[in-house]
Amino acid sequence: MDEMTMWGGRFADGPSALLRALNDSFAFDRELFAEDVEGSVAWAGALQSCGVLNAEEHAQIVEALRSLRLSDGEHEDVHSFVESSLRALVGPLAGKLHTGRSRNDQVATDLKLWLKKACDDASALVTSLVQALAQRGLGEAATPMPGYTHLKQAEPITFGHWCLAYAEMLRRDLSRIADAKSRGDECPLGSAALAGTPLAIDRESLAHNLGFARATSNSLDAVSDRDFAAEYLFASSLLLTHLSRLAEDLIFFTSDEAGYAELPDALATGSSRMPQKKNPDILELTRGHAARALGELTGFLALLKGLPLAYNKDLQLDKEPLFRTRTTLAVLLPALTALVASLQLNRERMAAAAGSELLLATARADKLAATGIPFREAHEQIGKSLDAKSSITVEEALASKNVKGGTAPQRVQEAAREILE
Numbered sequence: 001m002d003e004m005t006m007w008g009g010r011f012a013d014g015p016s017a018l019l020r021a022l023n024d025s026f027a028f029d030r031e032l033f034a035e036d037v038e039g040s041v042a043w044a045g046a047l048q049s050c051g052v053l054n055a056e057e058h059a060q061i062v063e064a065l066r067s068l069r070l071s072d073g074e075h076e077d078v079h080s081f082v083e084s085s086l087r088a089l090v091g092p093l094a095g096k097l098h099t100g101r102s103r104n105d106q107v108a109t110d111l112k113l114w115l116k117k118a119c120d121d122a123s124a125l126v127t128s129l130v131q132a133l134a135q136r137g138l139g140e141a142a143t144p145m146p147g148y149t150h151l152k153q154a155e156p157i158t159f160g161h162w163c164l165a166y167a168e169m170l171r172r173d174l175s176r177i178a179d180a181k182s183r184g185d186e187c188p189l190g191s192a193a194l195a196g197t198p199l200a201i202d203r204e205s206l207a208h209n210l211g212f213a214r215a216t217s218n219s220l221d222a223v224s225d226r227d228f229a230a231e232y233l234f235a236s237s238l239l240l241t242h243l244s245r246l247a248e249d250l251i252f253f254t255s256d257e258a259g260y261a262e263l264p265d266a267l268a269t270g271s272s273r274m275p276q277k278k279n280p281d282i283l284e285l286t287r288g289h290a291a292r293a294l295g296e297l298t299g300f301l302a303l304l305k306g307l308p309l310a311y312n313k314d315l316q317l318d319k320e321p322l323f324r325t326r327t328t329l330a331v332l333l334p335a336l337t338a339l340v341a342s343l344q345l346n347r348e349r350m351a352a353a354a355g356s357e358l359l360l361a362t363a364r365a366d367k368l369a370a371t372g373i374p375f376r377e378a379h380e381q382i383g384k385s386l387d388a389k390s391s392i393t394v395e396e397a398l399a400s401k402n403v404k405g406g407t408a409p410q411r412v413q414e415a416a417r418e419i420l421e
């Protein structure tokens with residue numbers, strides 16, 4: 001039996017090659033195979049609970065579903081693949097599994113199951129990078145370096161403080177990822193095509209069987225909602241935006257001009273032409289991936305914005321951006337974690353730049369103001385006599401920023417410890 005007969009009844013002709021080339025999605029939605037089987041096993045349980053399947057039929061279907069393996073071949077989508085593979089094992093009984101179910105609630109369920117795992121993956125990977133940044137932050141809590149505004153040397157900070165700034169951004173990313181996961185934690189199964197299933201099933205226990213927190217509340221919304229996916233893409237885009245900023249900083253720190261740090265050989269590339277070159281490809285690809293992720297998010301929102309309720313086939317194109325984003329994070333984050341952990345610092349060069357009179361000007365003005373002179377006047381005075389010998393050391397300047405969130409080494413140590421706890 002041809003698997004296209006999932007919907008062949010009213011058609012005299014089979015689908016043309018032209019249609020199939022455009023319409024088939026098995027080439028990419030095969031990624032949802034495990035989730036489709038998981039959802040189908042749970043649906044078989046619901047069918048038994050309402051008497052559509054007897055105990056023996058249920059056992060036969062579940063056993064066959066669990067024995068399925070993904071393979072190549074011409075299939076419309078992963079749902080047809082699973083059904084036709086099931087049919088090959090249990091015969092016409094396979095046709096009962098789709099009772100009261102639609103591919104619309106099926107694919108929304110598959111995608112949500114997939115997304116929860118993608119969120120867990122992302123969280124674990126980001127957590128490792130946060131830990132690496134905090135470790136580095138602790139170790140370099142007293143390492144002076146120039147801090148910048150407008151990419152002009154501004155005031156001394158510590159390298160540890162720089163590390164923890166990125167740790168903070170990534171900690172917010174973690175909470176956004178957790179948020180996306182929890183809002184998407186609702187099971188669409190039982191919504192059928194759009195109006196709800198006619199079967200007397202308990203949707204809450206079905207949801208719990210699949211590991212969801214609850215069942216969705218409106219069948220029209222459930223089959224066409226992709227907010228959870230948009231939120232994942234947004235959380236990932238902002239994460240990648242942060243990583244791109246980190247990359248840009250490190251490209252500058254490792255430049256010949258700044259020379260504050262050097263990439264370990266194993267995490268840098270060379271030039272085929274210029275023997276002296278050591279290139280920061282990992283960091284440049286991070287910037288590039290951030291650009292692509294922003295495009296994925298924008299495209300995704302554009303896909304959704306004109307859709308009438310409920311399901312529309314446009315939604316078939318929701319998957320690849322998600323799959324690509326997960327793959328990107330899986331490759332990028334471990335590389336950046338290794339890079340942060342093993343970056344070689346040129347501490348003398350950083351300290352020399354941080355201790356220059358220009359960078360200490362603000363701390364000197366602060367010191368003058370502390371004697372009672374209005375800060376405006378102190379600012380003016382120091383501004384006019386920048387070539388005079390500095391009356392403050394870089395260590396004093398750093399230690400004076402002894403406020404919560406400040407760059408004083410002791411504060412940086414405390415902040416790093418809090419993250420590592």
Ligand code: ARG
Pocket residue numbers: 025029077103104107311313315316317
């Ligand atoms: N392959 C489809 C998708 O990913 C599955 C849902 C098909 N539903 C439909 N009504 N044709 O969106």
